Amino acid sequence: MPFYRHVGEVPRKRHTQFRQPDGRLYAEELMGQEGFSADSSLLYHRHSPTAIVAAEEYNPPTVTCTPNLPLKPRHLRTHQLDAAGADPVLGRRYLLGNDDVRIAYVLADQPSPLFRDATGDHCLYVESGALRVESTFGPLDAVAGDYVIIPTSTIHRLVPTGTEPVRLLAVEAAGHIGPPKRYLSAHGQFLEHSPYCERDVRGPDTPLLVDGEDVEVLVRHRRGWTRYVYANHPFDVVGWDGHLYPWAFSIHDFEPITGRIHQPPPVHQTFQGPNFVICSFVPRKVDYHPDAIPVPYNHHNVDSDEVLFYTGGNYEARRGSGIGQGSISLHPSGFTHGPQPGAAEQSIGVDYFDELAVMVDTFRPLELCDAAAACEDDAYAWTWARRG
Numbered sequence: 001m002p003f004y005r006h007v008g009e010v011p012r013k014r015h016t017q018f019r020q021p022d023g024r025l026y027a028e029e030l031m032g033q034e035g036f037s038a039d040s041s042l043l044y045h046r047h048s049p050t051a052i053v054a055a056e057e058y059n060p061p062t063v064t065c066t067p068n069l070p071l072k073p074r075h076l077r078t079h080q081l082d083a084a085g086a087d088p089v090l091g092r093r094y095l096l097g098n099d100d101v102r103i104a105y106v107l108a109d110q111p112s113p114l115f116r117d118a119t120g121d122h123c124l125y126v127e128s129g130a131l132r133v134e135s136t137f138g139p140l141d142a143v144a145g146d147y148v149i150i151p152t153s154t155i156h157r158l159v160p161t162g163t164e165p166v167r168l169l170a171v172e173a174a175g176h177i178g179p180p181k182r183y184l185s186a187h188g189q190f191l192e193h194s195p196y197c198e199r200d201v202r203g204p205d206t207p208l209l210v211d212g213e214d215v216e217v218l219v220r221h222r223r224g225w226t227r228y229v230y231a232n233h234p235f236d237v238v239g240w241d242g243h244l245y246p247w248a249f250s251i252h253d254f255e256p257i258t259g260r261i262h263q264p265p266p267v268h269q270t271f272q273g274p275n276f277v278i279c280s281f282v283p284r285k286v287d288y289h290p291d292a293i294p295v296p297y298n299h300h301n302v303d304s305d306e307v308l309f310y311t312g313g314n315y316e317a318r319r320g321s322g323i324g325q326g327s328i329s330l331h332p333s334g335f336t337h338g339p340q341p342g343a344a345e346q347s348i349g350v351d352y353f354d355e356l357a358v359m360v361d362t363f364r365p366l367e368l369c370d371a372a373a374a375c376e377d378d379a380y381a382w383t384w385a386r387r388g
Contacts, residue, residue, distance in 0.1 A: 003188065003198050005041075007138055008207040008239030014042060031153065031244060033176060041242025043136060046209075047232035054229035058218055063094045065367035073337060074330040075322060075380030076372055078105040078169075078309075087112040088124075088131070088158035089218075092170055093371035096307060096330065098364045100275040102172040103307060105328075105371070109165035112158045114217040114234070120173040122150040123271060123278060124158075125251075125358050127311050127326065129166030132159045136237050137245045138204030145251045145356075147270070147278075149177055151244055155217055155234045167326070169309050171360060175274035188243070195270075200253040203245050210235035251356065256284035261292050265359065279359040283313060286353050295347040298338030304361045306331040312356030316347055321383045329380070330366065340383060 011018040018026045029049045032040025043049075068074070081093045089112035092104035124131075126146045133140040133148055135156035142148050150156055152175075160166040171177075183194035190197040212233035219226045249270075257267040268279035286294040295316050310318070310327045321340050323329060331337040339347075 003201075004241065004243055005203050005245060006239075006241040007204055008044075008237070010042070010044060010239040010241050018044060020046065026238065031151075031242075033152070033244065039243040041137070041240050041244040043237045043240040045234075046236040046238060049234065051231035052228050053214060053231050056227050058225040058227040060090065060218075060220075060225050063097075063369055065094070065097050065369045067367055068330070068332055068365065071332055071334050072381040073332070073335055074368070074372065075377040076328040076330070077324075077326065077375045077377055078328060079107075079326040080375040081105060081371055082107045085110060088160070088166065088168055089113065089115045092168075093374075094369040095328065095372045095375075096366040097369055098362060098366050100174050100364055101273060101360070101362055102170075102369075103328075103360060103366075104170040104172070106168050106170065107165050108158070108160055108168065111160070114155055114157050114215065116153055116155045116217055116219045117150075117172065118153045118219060118221040120175050121152050121177040121273070122148075122173070123171040123177050123273075124148040124150070125169040125171075125309070125311070127167035127169060127309075129160060129164050130162035131166045131168070132161045133246055133248075134159060134208055134235065135204070135246055136208075136234055137240060138206050138208045138237075140202065140204050140246050140248055142248050146248050147251065148246065148248045149271070150246045152176065154246060156246065169311075169358060171273075171278060173273040173276070177271050177273045177278070180269050180272050180277070195255045195257060195267075196249060196253055201247050201249050203247045207238055207240075208235045209238070251280050251282060251358070254280045254282050256282050258285055259287065260289040261287050262294065262296060263287075265361070268359065275364055276360055276362040279361070281308075281315075281355055281357040281359065283352070283354045283356065285351060288351070293344050293348060294350050294353065295339045295343050298336055300333075300336040301361070302333060304363050305333055305366045306337070307360040307362070307366070309358040309360075310356075311358060313354040315355045315357060316343060316350070316353055319343055319346070322377055322380060333365065338384075 026044040087110040088108040271278040
């Protein structure tokens with residue numbers, strides 16, 4: 001993250017003696033990106049973070065993905081995937097993916113196992129319900145509308161905390177996710193034209209101390225999965241400081257950028273990842289030129305596949321297409337897409353859109369995973385051709 005955070009107890013100088021009440025040294029763990037050349041945090045453990053007593057290969061649920069053939073727009077109804085007894089990590093149903101990013105959905109009512117993804121950052125969007133992210137950095141609570149960014153290799157578990165199950169859209173990167181660089185100064189401060197700023201960002205503010213021995217942690221790495229058994233519970237950090245940690249940001253704090261005529265999707269950008277971006281479409285005043293057409297024009301993004309997750313309100317451009325709460329649309333490169341028939345005319349004179357959606361644009365083609373076939377609306381591709 002672009003600003004410094006200090007939680008719990010740390011010594012005044014880094015890499016100096018910091019002792020526990022019984023005289024033993026706390027164990028330092030420097031967690032950093034790009035080999036000591038980018039953001040990092042320094043954590044102080046009661047026990048050694050390297051002490052494992054067992055390791056074995058772990059075989060997670062298999063996921064099969066196939067090319068989007070024949071090439072066509074897709075509509076996925078994620079709420080058709082609902083199943084009881086799922087956890088927010090192993091219960092994810094993978095919908096779309098490529099070598100840069102995986103997109104999954106889950107309805108979860110059980111805590112996840114302890115998990116570390118060593119392949120990339122996660123961006124979780126809470127569609128409904130409530131969730132606590134427990135990690136070596138401390139607890140972080142999230143509610144409907146929150147994005148949560150979990151850095152690569154953070155040991156964490158996800159715990160539903162509300163009276164109802166939590167619905168999550170998970171965007172898993174093969175790299176790091178952060179704010180768009182154009183919104184940050186050379187020193188990492190949000191600039192004045194950014195649609196959100198440091199005041200909108202939440203991070204852990206207290207340590208999370210858990211006692212335990214022989215604790216299992218599932219690790220996804222570049223060659224598969226491993227189940228470690230740690231000698232002591234990894235949630236034993238008494239303090240940490242730095243610029244790298246899980247953080248949350250509410251979509252309701254995103255300040256929309258508007259104009260006299262229709263603004264292109266980059267004004268909605270919220271995060272960037274390796275070869276993809278994440279955007280937020282929020283309730284907003286729309287185009288105020290007297291002859292403006294508020295809905296998008298037909299467009300063909302020749303370098304990207306466009307994914308939209310519809311999570312509230314009415315998405316004006318998709319009226320009459322079957323899109324509803326929890327829907328995901330995929331408009332691939334190679335297909336020109338735009339508003340549904342009649343939507344442009346109907347939007348003229350409208351001055352406000354009450355819509356909420358999360359967009360993921362990828363710059364390499366997305367494949368369809370198993371769960372996509374289980375919830376696809378096969379009629380969607382032909383809705384632009386309706387007559388009458």
